[in-house]
Amino acid sequence: MLLEQHKADIDAIRSRYAERRSAVLPLLYIAQDVYGHLSDAAIREVAEILDLPPTDIFEVAGFYTLFYTREVGKxxxxxxxxxxxxxxxxxxxxxxxxxxxxxxxxxxxxxxxxxxxxxxxxxxxxxxxxxxxxxxxxxxxxxxxxxxxxxxxxxxxxxxxxxxxxxxxxxxxxxxxxxxxxxxERRLGPMPASPAVGAPVDHETSAGS
Amino acid sequence: MALAEHIVMRELDVPDIANFDVYRKHGGYETYRTVLKEKAPSDIVQVVRDAGLRGRGGAGFPTGVKWSFLPKDVYPRYLVCNCDESEPGTFKDHQIIDLNPHQLIEGMAISAYAIESHTAYIFARGEFATAVRTLEYAIAQAYAAGILGKNILGTGYHLDMYVHRGAGAYICGEETALLEALEGRIGQPRLKPPFPAVSGLYGKPTIINNVETLANVPLIVERGADWYRSFGTTRSPGTKVFSLSGHVNRPGNYELPFGVPMRELIYSPEYGCGMRDDRPVKIIVPGGASSPWLLAKHLDVTLDYESMTAAGSMLGAGSMIVLNDTVSAPHAAYKMDEFFKHESCGKCTPCREGTHWLVRVLHRMTEEGHARPEDIPTLHSIYNQMAGNCFCLLGESAVTPIKSALSLFPQEFEDLVPQRNGRPMIALDAKR
Structure with missing residues (x-):
């Protein structure tokens, strides 16, 4: 279910790393949001998506404090x-x-x-x-x-x-x-419209206005 | 005296520098462009070496020297930014990301080029969910402007940058534990050597630098080593962001050149504005919970790596907690060691068991009020069994608070033991 619902996110995460195991933490975060906490079934699902032994994922979920293996409030x-x-x-x-x-x-x-x-x-x-x-x-x-x-x-x-x-x-x-x-507020400004490839920044006209 | 111009906290000189357009307008990413078009990677390593930039994560190791440890002709190489800021009293990296994120990204991009890397990760502690969102947006802005990605600024150089969020574990600030977490495992440190520069992420050469270290790079490269060395002292060049907290009137981050007395940071109206209610300074923890405590008599010690070491402490990440005379020294030691107990990864026995027993004894003495005469020698015995025997620095750090408290305030521990007729009274509590 996770894989179907969040395929784009999961594919993007996997593409960031040379080894698939690196996706364990980001995927556990996604699973935790979908199910509210990390149930045994949710942990097994992450293991299946990444084709890793479930024991490894249980170990990770148990180690870090921001993974909740029991039900928590909203x-x-x-x-x-x-x-x-x-x-x-x-x-x-x-x-x-x-x-x-x-x-x-x-x-x-x-x-x-x-x-x-x-x-x-x-x-x-x-x-x-x-x-x-x-x-x-x-x-x-x-x-x-x-x-x-x-x-x-x-x-x-x-x-x-x-x-x-x-x-x-x-x-x-x-x-x-x-x-x-x-x-x-975060004050990072708008997303730049187009790549400024090679072109020097025009200090007079660009931004800030 | 306040800096006329900041090197890292440039939001004080350029309002809204977090805004991508404002950053660009004030020369942002121009150094990166010049580097890509006109400089060789070795030129950058050399200028950072000459500038004497020292790692801001706590150890103070020279950054350029670290970069030169990479083995020749072994690729790919990785750059990892350590943003696992979790030591009690430390909050500078958090602010750098909130208020000046593009300078960090530019510093990383230049550093990645210098070490010939094409993939850079920012490892942020899990609690930094908002900072992660800030970074991901700022990185997306850099991609959209052609500053990251393929064929950057038409030079043929390519660089990808990602944020990897931890999930709550101080130990991941230890660089090899960080790599374990980045590889999807529990954060337990690796045996060193090999050091990450030789065998790091996925067994490849990896450079791990702190947020503040990397944020220093753009201005060093733009203005040169001599300019950078005009700040600070000979052996601690440049400026440092000091995180000041505790019983001061105006806690916060303050960027100062190295070599300023602690008294100025705490009492100057430009920085800490003195102690709350004018109470006296009792304990100064100058470099985060793992640094040995100093006292009011040390206020004129200057804030640089050498002076702090000479005074018996360490500068660490520049995270100064100042506590007044309302605080009990045994209780402060209890709270700090409780932190290390909570964060012990459990890999090695001296740290796992040592922190557990330190906290158990200190809890009984301070929170329960059932101190026993033998508790004091027991505490000495526990930390002596830990010191020098732990797998990584976390366990060694846990020795510091209790050792400091026992050596500086021995009477406060004695006073916790109930007395009757001038002799220690043994409490008959149920938890014996």
């Missing part, structure tokens, strides 16, 4: 509890999340909406405490912003946004003073 909320986050409000944040949702670490709420986890450094220590939800970054999330965070996530789920626990649609957010989650 949103996987991951809170950094490392130094320095832990000294700047992460512990209070985790307590607030647990109290509000009535679950403990690595548990999912009964409505299947949220799974919460403690994770290690997320490489944004200057904006501690840092949280990821399906790998969307949320910066400066102190305990008083828990309600705003959960509200924003519930709204997006209710809007029917196709959520990707693997982060294929991930964006960066800040929680504004009014409690709304504001996306931090």
């Amino acid at each position: 949103w996987v909320i991951q809170v950094c509890d490392d130094v320095p986050c832990c000294y700047l409000g992460a512990e209070e944040l985790i307590t607030a999340l647990k109290d509000t949702l009535g679950v403990k670490e690595d548990e999912t709420t009964s409505d299947g909406m949220f799974t919460i986890q403690r994770v290690k450094c997320l490489a944004a220590c200057h904006r501690a405490p840092v949280v990821q939800a399906n790998l969307d970054y949320f910066y400066d999330v102190t305990a008083d912003k828990v309600d705003a965070l959960l509200h924003a996530l519930r709204e997006r789920a209710a809007r029917g946004d196709t959520l990707s626990v693997s982060g294929h649609r991930a964006e960066d957010y800040e929680i504004a003073a009014d409690g709304s989650a504001q996306m931090i």
Whole structure:
């Protein structure tokens, strides 16, 4: 089923590597998004597509923390509890999340909406405490912003946004003073229309305008 | 004093430099064009060598020297950009990709040409899902403009560039574990030698450089080694992006020439703006969780590879965590070793078992409040059994926090042991 549904993606991934095994991680991400988590059947399917022993794929799925071999919520909320986050409000944040949702670490709420986890450094220590939800970054999330965070996530789920626990649609957010989650825009500009083969860039007329 | 012009964080000089058109307008990819049309690969290796560029991932190994380790006449060769930034306190590569991605891509393209490679991978940690999307879009822009792909800029040179996402494992920052993950296996390090330059990805010669290292390349090649050496010190030339975090008023990334005192980074109104609530500095972790701790008395040590080593620590990736006097040293050691325990790949016994027992003892002492008199010699014994015996640097790094804490703050460990009538009291907890 994966192969039929995502043939173009899978073919593109395979073409990037000299050896087919290199496609294991990208394909596991696709399988995880399609099935919500990596069930035994999903892992076997990846093994079959790549013609590799299933044991090898089970080993990989079990090793990496972003592969979920058990069912998770629509949103996987991951809170950094490392130094320095832990000294700047992460512990209070985790307590607030647990109290509000009535679950403990690595548990999912009964409505299947949220799974919460403690994770290690997320490489944004200057904006501690840092949280990821399906790998969307949320910066400066102190305990008083828990309600705003959960509200924003519930709204997006209710809007029917196709959520990707693997982060294929991930964006960066800040929680504004009014409690709304504001996306931090990527500012890469438009895709160039045609190849500028050999032609020097005209500094006067090109872009920026 | 702030830099008049930045080499890596050029978004501070050119607003919106992440935008492809803005990058082009300010000379972006022109160095790459000149290189392809006028320079031989060996010219590029030479200028990077002469500039004295040192690897920014933590080890500080000279980049040009690393490139010259490639065996002659063995192809294909691969270039891999290490973007597995995961060490507590490190967040510079993340920002380079967010705010100046095309400079990284140009640096990779020039470096790939220099080492005669036609395939380059960016290995990004799995949590960098947004950065991966940024990179994939920026790479697509470069392809669309004919900067990547076949017959680049009409020169006949071809280069493909791909992003490979990891899936959550700090160990993949270790270059051979990274290659295992890129080959679709679990991230456990390989025995060295052979080093990746000789036998790397798919057994082929492979150069692995950090994001910041590669982002330095375009300006070095454009302006030359002498210009680059006008920044920094003789043995640590150029500038460095320092990630400052912890109990400072203004945490963030700051690009400084090598050789600036730590005090300036922490207290200058241009950078850290001093300590929160004016509390005193207690612990400085100058180069990420694996660097030995320094104290307030070291504030005048300068930020370059040699001075940091002379002061008993290391510059690492320039990731400085500053903690104030509200933090307990045993607890900080517990948190940092908990990180290494979590990230231990399980391949070798000293690291897998050592980090487990360090954390178990430290947890009992700090979180449970059941310290026993024998815990302190036990901690010394555990880290001494790890030091020098681990397969890779992760296990060796786990020794650092506990060793630093025990040697700098021994009394804080003693104070955790409950006393009665001046003698240590043995706790009768259920977990014995």
